[in-house]
Amino acid sequence: MRAVFALALVLAACAPRDEGDTARGQRLAQERCAGCHAVGRTGTSPRPTAPAFRDLHNRYPVDQLAEALAEGIVTGHPDMPEQSFSPEEVNALIAYLRSLER
DSSP: OHHHHHHHHHHHHHSOOOHHHHHHHHHHHHHHTTTTSOOSSSOOOSSTTSOOGGGHHHHSOGGGGHHHHHHOBOOSSTTSOOBOOOHHHHHHHHHHHHHHHO
16 A cells, blocks of 8 residues: 555656646745755755755655655654655645756
C-alpha cells in the first residue's frame, strides 16, 4: 500500500500544474519553511546551513521529494522540526520548487 501511495504522489508531482498550485506552494514555503530556508528567487537562508529552495533542484530531482514531503522530512540535525504535508500540499510545494528552476 505504501508503494502505491508513493507512486501516486510521484505521478501527481509529474502532472502539469496550474498557477494556483505554484502560489499555494509559495505560501506554504513561506509559512512553514522560511524561518530557516531562503524560499524565494533571491536572499540568503536565515540558517546558513539550510539550503535555499531555489538551489534544491541542483541537489535532488525535485519530483523525487514528493514521498519525503508526504511521509515527513526528518534530517540528521536536531534543529529541523519534522515536517509532513498532505498530498495537495505536496503537489503545491513541488509546483513551487519547479517554478524556481526557471
